[in-house]
Amino acid sequence: MSDNSGEGKLAVTSSPEGLSAAGDGARKASSPARRAGRTGWGQRLEIALLAGPAMVMFITFVMLPVLLAAYYGFFKWKGFGPPTNFVGLQNYLTIFKDSTFHDALMHNAVIVVLSLLLQGPAAVLLALLLNQKMRGRSVVRVLIFVPYVVSEVIVGTGWSLMLQTNGAINDLLIKAGLPSWTVDWLSDPKIAIWSLMLIITWKYIGFAVILFLAGLQGIPQELFEAAAIDGASYWQTQRRITLPLLGPTIRIWAFLSMIGSLQLFDLVYIIWGQYVAATAGTSTMATYMVVNGRNAANYGFGNAVAVVLFVISLILALTYQRFVLNRDTEGALTEGKK
Amino acid sequence: MATITAPPLSPSTTRKRPSLGRASWVTYVVAFALVGVCIGPVIYIIIGGFRTNSEITKDPSGFPSTWQVVNYSEVLQSSIFWRQVSNSVICGVFTTIGVVVLGVAASFVLARYNFWGRNAMYALFAAGLMFPMTVAITPLYILIRGLGLTDNLAGIILPQIAFALPTTIIILVPFLRAIPKELEEAAAIDGASRLGFFFRMVIPLSVPGVVTVGILAFIASWNSYMLPLFILNNEGSYTLPLGVQAFAAQYSVDTARVLAFTSLSMIPALVFFSLFERRIIGGLSGAVKG
Numbered sequence: 001m002s003d004n005s006g007e008g009k010l011a012v013t014s015s016p017e018g019l020s021a022a023g024d025g026a027r028k029a030s031s032p033a034r035r036a037g038r039t040g041w042g043q044r045l046e047i048a049l050l051a052g053p054a055m056v057m058f059i060t061f062v063m064l065p066v067l068l069a070a071y072y073g074f075f076k077w078k079g080f081g082p083p084t085n086f087v088g089l090q091n092y093l094t095i096f097k098d099s100t101f102h103d104a105l106m107h108n109a110v111i112v113v114l115s116l117l118l119q120g121p122a123a124v125l126l127a128l129l130l131n132q133k134m135r136g137r138s139v140v141r142v143l144i145f146v147p148y149v150v151s152e153v154i155v156g157t158g159w160s161l162m163l164q165t166n167g168a169i170n171d172l173l174i175k176a177g178l179p180s181w182t183v184d185w186l187s188d189p190k191i192a193i194w195s196l197m198l199i200i201t202w203k204y205i206g207f208a209v210i211l212f213l214a215g216l217q218g219i220p221q222e223l224f225e226a227a228a229i230d231g232a233s234y235w236q237t238q239r240r241i242t243l244p245l246l247g248p249t250i251r252i253w254a255f256l257s258m259i260g261s262l263q264l265f266d267l268v269y270i271i272w273g274q275y276v277a278a279t280a281g282t283s284t285m286a287t288y289m290v291v292n293g294r295n296a297a298n299y300g301f302g303n304a305v306a307v308v309l310f311v312i313s314l315i316l317a318l319t320y321q322r323f324v325l326n327r328d329t330e331g332a333l334t335e336g337k338k
Numbered sequence: 339m340a341t342i343t344a345p346p347l348s349p350s351t352t353r354k355r356p357s358l359g360r361a362s363w364v365t366y367v368v369a370f371a372l373v374g375v376c377i378g379p380v381i382y383i384i385i386g387g388f389r390t391n392s393e394i395t396k397d398p399s400g401f402p403s404t405w406q407v408v409n410y411s412e413v414l415q416s417s418i419f420w421r422q423v424s425n426s427v428i429c430g431v432f433t434t435i436g437v438v439v440l441g442v443a444a445s446f447v448l449a450r451y452n453f454w455g456r457n458a459m460y461a462l463f464a465a466g467l468m469f470p471m472t473v474a475i476t477p478l479y480i481l482i483r484g485l486g487l488t489d490n491l492a493g494i495i496l497p498q499i500a501f502a503l504p505t506t507i508i509i510l511v512p513f514l515r516a517i518p519k520e521l522e523e524a525a526a527i528d529g530a531s532r533l534g535f536f537f538r539m540v541i542p543l544s545v546p547g548v549v550t551v552g553i554l555a556f557i558a559s560w561n562s563y564m565l566p567l568f569i570l571n572n573e574g575s576y577t578l579p580l581g582v583q584a585f586a587a588q589y590s591v592d593t594a595r596v597l598a599f600t601s602l603s604m605i606p607a608l609v610f611f612s613l614f615e616r617r618i619i620g621g622l623s624g625a626v627k628g
Binding site: 043044046047049050051053054055057058060061062063064065066068069072079126129130132134136140142143144145146147149150151152153154155157158159161162166167168169170171172175202206259263265266270286289290293294299302303306307309310313314317 | 364365366368369372373375376377379380382383386395397398399400436440441443444446447448451453459462463466468469470472473474475476477478479480481496497499500501503504507532533536557560561563564568578579580582583586593596597600603604607608611612615
């Protein structure tokens with residue numbers, strides 16, 4: 001932003017009139033100097049006053065805890081008093097040797113991949129379909145967004161009631177003449193992860209669809225007209241024009257979805273609780289962290305798990321940004337501007 | 339996150355739609371099915387609250403034979419429910435105010451001041467997007483406990499404000515930058531200081547962006563589960579999400595009442611959403627553009 005140089009010049013030439021016009025002399029006299037490029041004391045004070053509170057809050061409650069997690073992770077510590085029992089990397093060794101952590105990591109990986117594969121194509125197709133002139137378009141948009149707005153606790157409570165062995169889903173299957181399809185949706189380890197995926201898809205697909213619909217609206221109309229003149233079919237147009245131009249939106253969504261899947265906690269903890277998630281095959285790194293850290297009063301260990309979770313997320317995010325997202329700054333975006 | 343940009347100042351530009359194909363009956367069928375799948379479970383929860391427990395046990399997916407209002411009226415008469423509602427309201431309102439006030443002030447500095455370290459400051463906030471609360475939750479709990487704020491709503495509000503700041507700033511900075519320079523120059527000519535410009539021009543002009551950010555902060559606070567789970571141990575200080583879970587655990591055999599409690603606790607979020615639905619969806623459309 002080079003707004004200061006130009007504006008500075010203008011302020012210097014124009015401020016005498018401003019000075020004589022308004023009464024508040026002392027404050028205005030300092031303003032040309034303040035605006036002429038270098039940061040003056042008055043401006044520093046303004047910066048500190050305006051940005052200071054946000055910085056303090058952010059550093060105290062976001063940055064500091066993350067750094068503290070890295071520090072506490074080296075201790076065997078019950079969470080009371082200053083951490084004393086330094087154990088070095090032992091917590092980390094325990095984590096990497098623990099097969100329940102391997103399971104949790106595996107579940108996270110499955111959730112990341114399945115979320116991308118199930119939600120992505122479905123949401124793109126739905127967005128393409130809904131991006132048409134139809135009656136009640138805005139009503140549809142609002143209603144498919146409802147699951148996203150309802151809290152995880154309500155989603156978890158409602159779905160676990162519906163999915164329990166004698167719940168509504170199995171009852172509907174029996175009524176539909178498919179009694180052999182009834183299963184233990186929540187407790188069978190082969191099935192529970194799919195039930196979780198069902199709930200995740202239900203909750204978050206509206207968000208993806210709305211995002212893609214927004215992306216579709218950003219595509220310049222001339223492209224479709226040109227394609228129509230060139231005699232492209234509907235599907236050709238979608239494949240050659242819509243999908244590539246929707247690319248940036250899809251890649252952003254995929255990024256948010258991956259990070260969200262790695263951090264998944266609420267739904268699993270609410271539906272399966274702290275004891276059942278591991279045996280049902282739905283535990284995640286975050287539930288592992290809470291169960292073996294906080295609930296076991298083993299805070300040093302919990303912090304080490306947090307660090308592992310953070311490092312995995314960070315590596316994934318940076319790799320993704322490096323190899324996928326930065327294409328958007330050159331390829332897709334400039335293409336869109338043509 | 340590079341392509342996140344602010345919604346443009348004039349709303350008319352986002353409303354332009356590409357020429358769309360006319361919807362066939364397939365579209366209507368798919369749309370109808372999708373809507374059914376999305377709101378079906380929500381309706382199931384609401385209707386379930388009107389049934390009796392024996393009905394739910396015998397016929398879990400049926401309609402109520404007689405509509406029981408008693409489950410709902412009992413929840414509405416319980417003081418616990420209302421205390422949890424008011425706790426959630428307090429958390430949501432103060433979080434929103436904090437996010438808006440701190441976010442606008444910091445975004446203004448980042449958007450309109452030229453100073454050493456500005457890029458570093460922006461990068462710091464942007465990096466906050468990479469620090470989800472899950473990672474920080476254990477030390478955060480210890481920190482809040484050290485401040486003596488466990489079982490205190492302030493212990494929820496302060497971290498929520500801090501964690502909402504990165505998104506807020508990333509949405510608001512381009513928004514504040516988009517305010518034409520001429521306005522600031524005109525204000526300077528008229529003798530307004532930077533702060534005067536901020537209070538008289540920037541705040542009124544940034545209202546649409548601020549509303550979007552505020553709604554996001556409020557809904558996030560309203561639905562927040564993990565932070566209250568760590569910070570609040572005393573039932574008197576529970577917010578609604580914790581309350582729903584505690585109620586479901588305590589009355590696990592009384593399914594109808596659990597469903598009624600759950601339904602009632604989602605009403606505020608749904609009302610809030612339907613009031614501001616245009617701004618939420620519009621904000622998303624503006625915030626994430628290809």
